[in-house]
Amino acid sequence: xxxxxxxxxxxxxxxxxxxxxxxxxxxxxxxxxxxxxxxxxxxxxxxxxxxxxxxxxxxxxxxxxxxxxxxxxxxxxxxxxxxxxxxx
Numbered sequence: 001x002x003x004x005x006x007x008x009x010x011x012x013x014x015x016x017x018x019x020x021x022x023x024x025x026x027x028x029x030x031x032x033x034x035x036x037x038x039x040x041x042x043x044x045x046x047x048x049x050x051x052x053x054x055x056x057x058x059x060x061x062x063x064x065x066x067x068x069x070x071x072x073x074x075x076x077x078x079x080x081x082x083x084x085x086x087x088x
Contacts, residue, residue, distance in 0.1 A: 003036060011037075 003024035011018065011027045018025050018037060025037040 005033075008034070 003026040005026045005028055006014070008027055008029050011025065019039070022039055024039065027034050027037065
């Protein structure tokens with residue numbers, strides 16, 4: 001597998017795409033290679049992890065407003081003395 005050559009500026013601008021790619025990248029400055037980014041083999045997510053994520057997404061899609069209650073996002077009155085709770 002051959003590396004593609006990019007300058008430092010282009011490497012910084014496109015780092016996200018290089019991280020997702022399987023192709024090595026030679027980083028150059030004024031034509032001289034400074035370093036080489038060599039991606040490692042990516043681990044594939046376990047099937048159990050995917051099924052848990054899908055189940056959580058299904059639960060959220062069925063009842064989005066019940067998942068986040070006022071008590072879960074608003075601090076208790078003892079930790080916020082004097083603060084007014086928003087009214088519905």
